[in-house]
Structures are given as structure tokens and as C-alpha cells.
Amino acid sequence: MNIITISREFGSGGRELGKRLADHLGYDYYDRQIITSIAENKGLDADYIESALENHAWQNVVLTYRHSFSLSAPSTIQTDLLLEQKKVIEQIARLGNDCIIVGRNADILLKEYQPLSLYVCASMEAKIRRCMERAEDAEKYTSKQMEQTIKRIDKSRKTTRRILSGSEWGHPLSYDLTVNTTGKDLKSLSFAVADFAASYFRRK
Amino acid sequence: MNIITISREFGSGGRELGKRLADHLGYDYYDRQIITSIAENKGLDADYIESALENHAWQNVVLTYRHSFSLSAPSTIQTDLLLEQKKVIEQIARLGNDCIIVGRNADILLKEYQPLSLYVCASMEAKIRRCMERAEDAEKYTSKQMEQTIKRIDKSRKTTRRILSGSEWGHPLSYDLTVNTTGKDLKSLSFAVADFAASYFRRK
Numbered sequence: 001m002n003i004i005t006i007s008r009e010f011g012s013g014g015r016e017l018g019k020r021l022a023d024h025l026g027y028d029y030y031d032r033q034i035i036t037s038i039a040e041n042k043g044l045d046a047d048y049i050e051s052a053l054e055n056h057a058w059q060n061v062v063l064t065y066r067h068s069f070s071l072s073a074p075s076t077i078q079t080d081l082l083l084e085q086k087k088v089i090e091q092i093a094r095l096g097n098d099c100i101i102v103g104r105n106a107d108i109l110l111k112e113y114q115p116l117s118l119y120v121c122a123s124m125e126a127k128i129r130r131c132m133e134r135a136e137d138a139e140k141y142t143s144k145q146m147e148q149t150i151k152r153i154d155k156s157r158k159t160t161r162r163i164l165s166g167s168e169w170g171h172p173l174s175y176d177l178t179v180n181t182t183g184k185d186l187k188s189l190s191f192a193v194a195d196f197a198a199s200y201f202r203r204k
Numbered sequence: 205m206n207i208i209t210i211s212r213e214f215g216s217g218g219r220e221l222g223k224r225l226a227d228h229l230g231y232d233y234y235d236r237q238i239i240t241s242i243a244e245n246k247g248l249d250a251d252y253i254e255s256a257l258e259n260h261a262w263q264n265v266v267l268t269y270r271h272s273f274s275l276s277a278p279s280t281i282q283t284d285l286l287l288e289q290k291k292v293i294e295q296i297a298r299l300g301n302d303c304i305i306v307g308r309n310a311d312i313l314l315k316e317y318q319p320l321s322l323y324v325c326a327s328m329e330a331k332i333r334r335c336m337e338r339a340e341d342a343e344k345y346t347s348k349q350m351e352q353t354i355k356r357i358d359k360s361r362k363t364t365r366r367i368l369s370g371s372e373w374g375h376p377l378s379y380d381l382t383v384n385t386t387g388k389d390l391k392s393l394s395f396a397v398a399d400f401a402a403s404y405f406r407r408k
Contacts, residue, residue: 119376173326176384177382180376180380180382182377192400193400199395203392
């Protein structure tokens, strides 16, 4: 079984790259499905779960996440959801199908499966442009506001990763391959990354 | 014509990766040849040139290197060699053959040719191990001394790049693709990167 994990900067096109990779390679693709799966298991609203996971009170979590999980403070709904997310991601791996998982520090959770871990980045200018082109309500935002949103989301991802794993989000040594999408056509690039991945797993 | 440039951390295996890529893809390979070419043109010793370029008095160079070259202080032998190196790299590109160039900030010098720029990194532990295995006089060094050597060389590369180009050495946004060789078999990895490159150029 081959697993590709994708960490990405907000607006870098990492999700689109992941979808295209899944398409080229014929792999299962997991992203939002992880949240809806938690929602079903817990009988909670998916949007609520996403928001709770993004705004987690990390200070309550004692850091043995890589191995197991322990809490220094009474469980909160967020830590409960985080455990559920961990469970869902481990269930995905146990299915044994080749797959791509976007976000959620899946590379750390599934280390024992030796995933190919990708990090996708782009210049701030490119990320703002991409977000402005794609947001349904983009007309509500100035570039400056969009930049602040990107920074806020990525800061939260960085903090989460550091706390859960001690690994530095966005640092090239935290991943196998870092892809810069700035100025690139994502469709073409996705074929090149797919060829890398196919070759990588063939010789692993 | 396809050009691949490789920036690499000392001990990361970037040079070996470059050689293997050249082999797989049938590209010309340039590394030390650039220095020997300067030596021939200038009638100087190659080792002297290498050392002079590595210990350049950058403070004397005014930074329009990307476009042309201008000097604020009387020319030194080092700035003269740097200009010669630039000329040699530009000559290589004008040959029109597919090629791989290791080091020397070739990605910046040859920007107009739209090279595929790679950065090769590895954990300090992996780099020390690789250097200790390969150095002919490795028994003379402790791990600590090897670490200091690695840091000194990479610091010089970082400074050179920043001064010559304003681009940050080692930052994922300064390259198209960043490859982490830690714990990887370079032979297998080189096939995967070659497949990436072939696909990348086919669709460019």
C-alpha cells in the first residue's frame, strides 16, 4: 500500500495537486471526507468539527500524540475530536488501499506506513491571487485582508504541527519533497509529481 | 534545451544525485569542470580558483549581479574570477545541450533559460554520516569537527547567494523542487527525480 500525504500552505494549490495526483495514480483521495466521517461517528455538524479542530486549545494537550495520547487537563470537545480524527486516519490506512491524504498531519500519524510526504508552497503573491480567483465571496476582500487570512490559517497549521509532533511545519527536512507551485501550471506539475511518486514507490 | 540546476547542502548527496540524473537523462554534467575551465582561461591553478571563489570578499561587490555586474571598489582577483565563472556558465548554456549544473547559483545566472531548479537537503546527522563515510581523511575528524565544517561551508553558500541574488539559499520558495535525502537510497531517489524532470520538461 502506498500513501502520499500532502501538507500545504493555504492558497498554494496543494489540494488541487492532491486531487490531480489521485486521479493520475488511481489512488483514493481523503480531505474533507475525514471531517464528514468524524461528523457521522460523533453525530455532530461537519462545519462545527472543522472549526473546533482549527481552533483547538492546544495548551491542554500533553505531547505524546506521536505515540499515543494523553491529557493533562479534563478532556475538551476539541481534544475528543482530535482523537477521533486520529482514529479515522488510522482506519483509512488500515483499509490498505493506495491513497492520498491532504492535511491533518497524516504523515506523522501514519509514519509507520512510510508515506511519501509532500509539502506544497507558493509565494504570498501567488497565493493571494489564487485565493482571490477562487473565493466565492472574493469581492468582499482586499488583497491585504486575503493575505491576513492566509497568514492566520498557516500560523494555526504551523502551531498545530509543532505541538502535536515537534516537527516544524513548512521546513524542508520535515517532508520528503517540497513543491513550489509559484508560476507553475498545476495540471502539468501534477503529472511530474505523479511520475515522481510512481517511480518512488516502485523502488522503495 | 533543458537545464537542471542543483543547489545543495554540503554532505546532502546533491552532487551524487546530479551525476545520477545526468546519467539517467543523458544530459551533460557540469560541476568541477566549471572551475577547470576558468583555470584554463585564466592560466591559474584550479584549487586556487575554488578557494578564492569560496572566500570571496563580497563586501566589495555592488549587487547588480543578476543583470550585469558592477563594482564599487577596485577589482580584486576574486571578483574577476566570479565574472569569469559567470561567463563560463553562460557559455555552457549557449552550447544548447541539455545539462545539469551543480552549485554556483547557476539557476539565477540562467534564469532566462527557465531551468528546473532543485535544492537538495538532509538532516545534519545524515550529512555528518555521509561526510565521515566519504572523506579520504575522515579519521582526522570528530563528528563535531565535521559538523562545524558543514556549517561553515553552507554559511558561505548562503551568504554568497543572498549577496549575489537577494534570493534566500535553502528556502523552498527559491527553488522549484526541494528534495530531502535523509534516510533515502540516492540511487532509487535519483530515478524518481529523473522521472519528475523528464515529465516536467515534456509539459513545460
